[in-house]
Amino acid sequence: MSRTFHRRHWLALAAATLAATGMPAWTQAQNFPAKPITLIVPFPAGGSTDRHMRLLAELAGKQLGQPIIVDNKPGAGGTLAPGAMARTAKADGYTITQFPMSMLRMAHMQKTAWNPLTDFSYIIGVSGYTFGFTVRSDSPYKSFNDYIAAARKSPGAVDYGSTGAGTSPHLLMEELAENAKVQLNHVPFKGNADLQQALLGGHVSAQSDATGWDKYVDGGQMRLLLTFGEKRTQRWPEVPTAKELGYGVVSTSPYGLAGPKGMDPAVVQKLHDAFKKAMDDPRHAELMLQLNQDAWYRSGADFAQWAREAFAKDRLLIERLGLAAK
Incomplete structure (x- = not known):
């Protein structure tokens, strides 16, 4: 009796899968991908993340x-x-996303309709950023300590x-402001490209960002005052x-x-393998050298x-900074 029930149960499940998809699940995975894949980049076009993801998408697509x-x-x-993808996209591998570290932090800072640990299938770890702090080349701040000194004189008035x-x-x-015991005025932007233009246009006096500023620093329009790695950059x-300046902050923000x-x-593995081969492409x-980023390969x-x-x-950091959701 029990054996018959289990057999009927599994036959029913198999029939349901076949009826819903038109082919067995293993056949779908074997034939994947049968159409174009969408890779969501949750930042504007033109920034360092976009530049990186576009090349990886091109190389992995060929694979x-x-x-x-x-x-x-x-x-x-x-x-x-x-977050929207996690709630609405089919789990068939045809919609995937770049997964930035902010996904692991936002859930601590406000209520979200998604859980970063349980609502996603992790595919592959790719890289991390080189973060820097820049000002316009005509800025009165010649060093980062100049910027902090100005913030001490005018609490809350000096922006970035x-x-x-x-x-x-x-x-x-x-975290740096807390360690330096200063109050800064934070101005958020949608992404890297918008932020660069705001700084160049004089709408903010400084910026904290990944290496989307590289061409402006090398071109002389911006001055790089500080980086946030364990050691100085080669570039x-x-x-x-x-x-080394004593502010006690190191960050690369892997993604x-x-x-x-x-x-x-099986679909996750196919995507992983294609993107791993893309990462190994010369x-x-x-591009990693241009962006001054290191590879950060991790299996799913x-x-x-x-x-x-x-x-x-990060929950402990966000609580310490007073940014946790109430």
């Missing part, structure tokens, strides 16, 4: 035999579009822009780090790719484990 179409959907510090509330460029400056070796929860492991290595399982650890660690 998969289908184009990967980049869809820029900025908002909420890079969390709006991934970032790519949005809860992003790494924002939180690392909040701008004359620029000190926040750590990767994820899809909706419940993806077929064109990708060349390792990326998910890192996310769990970072989520717990």
Whole structure:
């Protein structure tokens, strides 16, 4: 009796899968991808993240035999579009997203309709940013200590822009301000490109961001005052780090790719393998040098484990900075 029930149960499940999809699940995974894939980039076009994701999409698409179409959907510090994808996209592998570290922080800062640990299928860890603090070349701030000195004289009046509330460029400056015992005026923007134009136009006096500012620094329109890595960069070796100046902040904000929860492991593996080969391509290595970023490869399982650890660690930071949701 029990054996007959179990057999009927599994036959019913198999029939339901076949009826819903027109083919067995294993066949779908075997044939994946049968159409173009959409890669959501939750930041505007033109920034460092967009530049990186577009090249990876091109290279991985060649591996998969289908184009990967980049869809820029900025908002909420890079969390709006991934959160929407988690709630609405099918878990079939045809819609995936860049997964920035702000996804692990926003859930601590406000109520969200998604959980960064349970509502996503982690595919691959890719890279991390080189963050820097820049001003216009005609700025009166010749060094980062000049900027902090001005903030001490006028608490809350000295401003800086970032790519949005809860992003790494924002939180690392909040942590630095706390360590330096100054009050800064934070001005959030939708993304990297908007922020660059605001600084160049004189709408903010400084910016904290990833290396979207590189061409402006090299071209002489901006001055790089500080970077936030463990050591000075190869590209701008004359620029000190926040750590060596005594501000106690180090950040690279790793990121990767994820899809909706419940993806077929075989589809996740196909996507992982294609993007891993894209990361190993010489064109990708060349772009990493241009962006002054290091590869940060993690398997899907390792990326998910890192996310769990970072989520717990950042909760303590956000609470300490007084930014936690009430």
